[in-house]
Amino acid sequence: MERVPFIAIEGPIGVGKTSLAKAISAYFSFELLKEIVDENPFLGKFYTNKEEWSFQTEMFFLCNRYKQLEDLKQHRQPAVADYHIFKSLIFARRTLKTDEFEKFSKIYDILTADMPQPNVIIYLHASLETLLKRIEIRGRAFEKNMQETYxxxxxxxxxxxxxxxEAEHPNIPVLKFDCDTLDFIRHEHDLKSMLQEIALTLQKGVHTHGTS
Incomplete structure (x- = not known):
């Protein structure tokens, strides 16, 4: 049976996940799952007091990711998301106290037990300098309080x-792009080469509906 394409894009804050997801969605005519960020009522408070607001912040994100993926499961359309739900654990492990993380992990396991799983992962990475520049350019007010060490x-x-x-999921291809050397937002040729590599990966084992 042919698998319905489902691409998840991951990487640290400011690396360009949403911009690439939009480009992929337009190029392949895939449904776009875009993480709700500005709507999170706890995020601004989180960056001023992580200890006080981290659990509420992470739970809001987890529940919204769950809802989007539940909707995707119902109609099985080719899709690209600017996140993988596993990021919930990455952030929670960094920000939550031990007892809070244990509670969060139990909820995560229940919610993700029958989640649709991406069949291609795109991992964007960049130096701290590049991330800080891109965060400054997009100008989100609540990110001004973000510490560089965080x-x-x-x-x-x-x-x-x-x-x-990668070690635990050898059958799921992971495409890695260095965003210090690739600027797909400003340079069309960088974006084109990335889209071509993504198309080749999809053609190897995932059915697509063609490109626009």
Whole structure:
């Protein structure tokens, strides 16, 4: 049976996940699952006081990711998401207290037990300098309080997690793009080469509906 394409894009804050997801959605005519960020009522408070607001922040994100993926499961359309739900654990492990993380993990396991799983992962990574520049350019007010050390540790968390993910899921292709050398937002040729690599990966084992 041919698998319905489902691409998930991951990487640290500011690396360009949403921009690439929009480009992929337009190019392949895939449904776009876009993470709700600005609507999270706890996020601004989180960046000023992580200890106080981290659990509420992570639960809001987890529930919204769950709802989007539940909707996707109902109609099985080719889709691209600017997140993988596993990011909930990456952030929660970094921000929650031990007892809070244990509670969060139990809820995560219940919600994701029968989730639709991406069959292609795109991992975007970049240096701290590049991430900070891109965060500054997009100008989200609540991100002005983000500490550089938090972003640096989060990037390292992603690197470790992706290495473990590849080892545990050898049948799911992971495409890695270095966003220090690739600027697909400003340079059309960078985006084109990335889309071509994604198309080749899809053609190897996932049925697509063609490109626009």
């Amino acid at each position: 972003l640096q540790k989060l990037s390292a968390d992603y690197g470790r997690f992706m290495s473990r993910f």
